[in-house]
Amino acid sequence: MKAWHRYAITIALALAGGTAFAVNQVRGGLNDGRVSNGPWETGKSFGTVDASALTRAKVALSGLMALPAKEAMYFTATRDSDGRALDGRCTYDVRGGKLDGRWWSVTLYEGEGWLVKNAANRWSVPASAVVADTQGKWAFTVSPDAQAGSWLPTGSVKTFDLTLRLYHPSTDVIKNPEKGSLPVIERKGCA
Amino acid sequence: MMRRWIFPILAGGLVALGAYQATLLATPYALMYAALQKIGGAGEVNRFAFSQMATADNQPIVRPSPDLSYSTCVFDLSKGPVLVDVMPVPGRYWSVSIFDARTDVAAVRSDRDTQGGPARLALMRQGQKAPSGYEPVLLGYDRGLALIRILLANPSEFPVVDAIRRKSTCKQLPTSN
Numbered sequence: 001m002k003a004w005h006r007y008a009i010t011i012a013l014a015l016a017g018g019t020a021f022a023v024n025q026v027r028g029g030l031n032d033g034r035v036s037n038g039p040w041e042t043g044k045s046f047g048t049v050d051a052s053a054l055t056r057a058k059v060a061l062s063g064l065m066a067l068p069a070k071e072a073m074y075f076t077a078t079r080d081s082d083g084r085a086l087d088g089r090c091t092y093d094v095r096g097g098k099l100d101g102r103w104w105s106v107t108l109y110e111g112e113g114w115l116v117k118n119a120a121n122r123w124s125v126p127a128s129a130v131v132a133d134t135q136g137k138w139a140f141t142v143s144p145d146a147q148a149g150s151w152l153p154t155g156s157v158k159t160f161d162l163t164l165r166l167y168h169p170s171t172d173v174i175k176n177p178e179k180g181s182l183p184v185i186e187r188k189g190c191a
Numbered sequence: 192m193m194r195r196w197i198f199p200i201l202a203g204g205l206v207a208l209g210a211y212q213a214t215l216l217a218t219p220y221a222l223m224y225a226a227l228q229k230i231g232g233a234g235e236v237n238r239f240a241f242s243q244m245a246t247a248d249n250q251p252i253v254r255p256s257p258d259l260s261y262s263t264c265v266f267d268l269s270k271g272p273v274l275v276d277v278m279p280v281p282g283r284y285w286s287v288s289i290f291d292a293r294t295d296v297a298a299v300r301s302d303r304d305t306q307g308g309p310a311r312l313a314l315m316r317q318g319q320k321a322p323s324g325y326e327p328v329l330l331g332y333d334r335g336l337a338l339i340r341i342l343l344a345n346p347s348e349f350p351v352v353d354a355i356r357r358k359s360t361c362k363q364l365p366t367s368n
Contacts (some may be wrong), residue, residue, distance in 0.1 A: 006196055010203030018210030026218055057218035064226055064252055065338055068296050071286055102340060103284055104256045117247040123257040130343040154360030165256060165337045167284045167342065168303060 026057045028129045039083075039185050040075035040164060040176050059107035061112065067175045073101070076162040080185045082134040086161060088116075088154035090190035091143035094125075094162070096183030102168035103127055106183075108152055109161050110141065125152050144191060156191075194200060219294040226252060230263050237273050237363045239339070241266045241356060243347060255290065260352055262339040264361030267354040269333045271364050272319045277339055278358040284342040289314060292332035300326075312337075313364070337361055 033043050042057065059066055066074060066111050069089040079085055094106065105126040108114050131139035140150035142162070147153060154160055164182065166173065172178045195250045230240070230251055241262045245255035255261070266273040279302060286301035287310050301309040312319035312328050314337070321327035339359060341352050 003195070006199040007202060010196075010199040010207050014203035014205075014207035015210045019214045019348035021207075022211045022218075029310075035318070053212065053215040056294060057215045060222040061217040061253075064222060064294060065252075065288070065290055065336065067256075067288060067340075068299060071288075071299050071301055098322065103257065107256060107258075109254060114250055115245065115247045115255065115257060118215035121245065121246065125247075126258050126344060163254065165258075168301070 015075045022057075025054060026061055036141055037075065037076075037178045037180065037182050039077040039081050040182050041043075041077070042054055042073055042075045058167075064166070069169065071168065073166045073169045073173060073177060074159050075166070075177075075182060077164075077185055078159075078161045082187065084187060085159055086189060088160050088184070091141065091145070091147075091188045093186045093188055094137055094138070094183050095139040095140060095186070097138070097181060098132075099164075099182070100170040100173045100180050101166040104164060104166050107139075107163050107165070108154065109155045109163060110155075110159070110189035113161075113163075116153070116157050116160065118153035118155040120146070120151070120153050122151070122153055125150055142185075146176050196243075220292060223290070223292055223336075224295050227265050227334060230265060230336065236265050236267045237361055238317050239337075239361045241353065244279065244343075245348065256340075258343055258344060260341045260349065260356060262341075262356055262359060264337040265334070266314055266337055266361065268314060268316050268319070268330060269336050272315040272321065273337075274322070274325060274360070274362055274364055275310070275312040275314060275337050276360045277312075278355055279305065279307055279309050280341050280355050282309065283344070285312055285338060285340060287339045289328055289330070289335060289337050291330050291335045297330050297335070298326075298328040301344055 034043055097176040105124050107124040108116060126164045130140055132138045140152060141147040142154060143151045144154045201268060243249055243253060245257050252300040255292060265338060275287060285301055289297040291297050311325045311341050313325035314328050314330055316320060316330060341356060343349060343352060
């Protein structure tokens with residue numbers, strides 16, 4: 001074997017391996033600089049020049065055109081409050097209180113972030129769709145089947161995520177997203 | 192025998208690192224390019240396209256919000272500055288964000304920043320001049336996207352919001368000479 005053959009082999013393997021590893025990392029979900037708050041996760045550097053090459057690549061894949069934190073914060077839950085993966089064949093109660101921002105909505109996505117077909121043509125629950133009690137507490141149901149009260153359909157997909165958008169969040173939430181009070185996601189049962 | 196492989200393997204290690212970093216750096220440009228093609232493909236550059244509300248059957252970008260009305264302008268600064276005028280929609284969250292070719296946010300202005308007034312931005316490259324009355328936004332690349340988000344509390348508000356947002360404009364600054 002000639003010397004250039006050895007170089008050709010290692011370089012070809014390196015190109016393929018380096019690229020494949022990068023693609024795998026980018027597709028591996030947003031864990032770079034993530035903070036958790038109960039079942040919710042967020043990042044502090046969406047859409048800003050501070051983002052690392054890996055974070056920027058991940059955001060470009062799963063949240064292209066995301067707003068910076070002063071405008072909106074994106075909290076995503078792929079698990080319930082007990083740590084079990086969200087399953088579109090199960091029914092969940094999502095319960096919260098007053099959120100520390102100007103407006104919020106919770107949207108249900110499947111895969112890398114696509115709205116799910118459902119007969120009710122409903123993909124999100126905005127703040128205006130829930131009824132808060134005198135203490136500001138509210139709840140809605142995430143379920144494959146129609147529910148009384150505010151209902152977010154899962155379309156019976158195998159797995160899904162919930163994304164909570166908080167518009168004009170308070171400076172406390174921007175600084176310490178792990179501390180603010182966010183909704184709980186409680187699994188009630190599965191079909 | 193093994194010694195003959197040392198330098199090829201070292202070279203391979205460097206190439207692997209380079210390929211890894213290059214892929215990470217190229218990903219936003221590639222995805223933004225694809226998004227601009229997809230969003231701008233149907234319309235002209237330097238002009239707003241007013242999308243219908245996102246539904247399961249209408250998802251022009253990943254992770255769309257079904258509560259937001261999106262208007263998009265794919266801009267190109269190669270022939271001079273582009274002016275973005277955003278008509279305010281009273282009493283609700285709205286914002287205009289300017290994304291560059293690398294997916295970074297070059298500017299965001301919301302109703303809170305304008306105190307309910309219109310947003311008037313001049314998107315420019317270094318060395319170009321903003322006309323008076325426009326806030327300059329410097330960009331490192333010619334192409335990018337201006338995106339207006341208007342929050343709807345209820346889908347039934349769409350016709351009213353739609354009529355207002357269609358007064359927003361994105362246009363090439365006419366050359367004076």
